[in-house]
Amino acid sequence: MSEEQTVSLVDVLKEDEELEEEASAVLAGSDSDHCSYPQGYVKRQALYACNSCRPKGGEAAGVCLACSYKCHEGHDLFELYTKRNFRCDCGNRKFTELQCKLHPEKEEVNRLNKYSHNFFGVYCTCSRPYPDPEDQVEDEMIQCVVCEDWLHGRHLGRVVPDCVELQEMICELCMNKNPFLWTYAAHLSVPGAAVQVKEERDADQSNTNLPVKEEKGDEVIEPSCKRSREEVEPSCRLMELQTIGQKRVQSGAVFWPSGWRSKLCSCTTCKECLSEAGLSFLLDESDTVLAYENKGKTNEQRQQSHDPLMSVLDNLNHVQQLEIIHGYNDMKTELKDFLQRFAEEGKVVTPDDIRQFFEQQSRKRRRDDAGCFYPT
Known part of the structure; x- marks a missing residue:
């Protein structure tokens, strides 16, 4: 008989703290009270798609964080994490029976x-929901920098590297749509082994829209990004890398280390090339999800620094402030120790236990107050 897996209260508290920090990183970068529509196509924001409001067979639509709270509360929402350059659709033509409560005047599309x-x-690439009730395989989902789709680690066509949370990923389909990226990949990407057999991928999906690579023996014809070498500026970083001729296997997703965007060529010709391909954001370090999350954490810390409790403390004298702070810290420490005992003994914390704890705190405070001597 196998032992039943147990989770301590400390584990639960730690996991809850991690989830809260993750949520703050994503949501604190977006406004939870005001519709983002007046801001236009927001550089990056948290988005949702409402399955309850979209008519059957209707068009795709996305709503901002505030609208997900105010206009779609209790609805069946698909969490999209973050998307770039998006304007809130809530209440526009795509929602036939819904008017936005926060910003009702919007263009049709x-x-x-x-x-x-x-x-x-x-x-x-498997076009499955997340979480997927029919998928019994534990696997992480990773977002592509370019198309912003989320892909299972096992469907990337390569081994997922360590410290993946600090790296950016471009899926194989996007790499092949923009072949000049393979030149950069040969020099800048995170080393890794390609997966020989791609699991669970339908044949009609794996080769869709993939350009055919022309090969002569071992020589791969490098893309010129729609220009001849004579047209390239002398200081073009991409041309220098093409001249070196370093090669790598052009298959599978590509992972990029922190700071890789700063090493892309920003000459006039390359900028035009990136603009034509809709990839100008690759030259912007602040476009990264990591930069957005760091901004969210900073906003959260700034909001916490304006806590109402701190405003009250500002109106007290120094002695009163110290008394309140010490009292708060003592209670927090005692509560943690109190819960720790339950975790170590494997006991369940009941409402009566919590009530008893605060009754003890109240009695202790009365004893302390009775023993204090206040000079007149």
């Missing part, structure tokens, strides 16, 4: 928004 199958609740 946001023509510059980009949509994917994520807005219909499916992800990856």
Whole structure:
């Protein structure tokens, strides 16, 4: 008989703290009270797709964080994490029976928004929901920098490297749509082994829209990014890398280390090339999800620094401030020790236990107050 897996209260508290920190990183970078529509196509924001409001067979649509709270409370929402350059659709033509409560006056459609199958609740090349009730395999989902789709680690066509949370990933499909990226990959990407057999990928999906590579023996014809070498500026970093001729296997997703964007060529010709491909954001370090999350954490810390309790403390004298702070810290320490005992003994904390704890705190405070001598 196998032993039943147990989780201590300390583990639960630690996991809750990690989830709260992760949520703060994503949500604190977006406004939870005001619709983002007036800001236009926001550089990056948390987005949701409402399955309850979208008519059957209707168009893809996305709503901002505030609208997900105020206009779609209790609805069936697909969490899209973050997307770049998106304008809130809430209440526009795509929502036939819904008017936005926060910003009712909107254009019929946001023509510059980009949509994917994520807005219909499916992800990856396998087009499955997340979480997937039929998938028994434990696997992480990783977002592609370019298409912003989420892919299972086992469907990337390569081994997922360590410290993946500090790296950016471009999926194989996006690499092949922009072949000049393979030149950069040969010099800048995180080393790793490609997976020989790609699991669970339908044949009609694995080769869709992939350009054919022309090969002569071992020689791969490098993409010129729609220009001849004569047209390239003398200081072009991409041309220098092409001249070196270093090669790598052009298959599978590519992982990039921190700071790799700063090493891309920013000459006039390369900028035009990136603009034509819709990839100008690759030259922007602040476009990264990590930069957005750090901004969210900073905003959260700034909000916490304006806590109402701190405003009250500002109106007290120094002695009163110290008494309140010491009292708060003592209670927090005692509560942690109190819960720790339950965790170590494997006991369940009941409402009566919590009530008893605060009654003890109240009695202790009365004893302390009775023993104090206040000079007149």
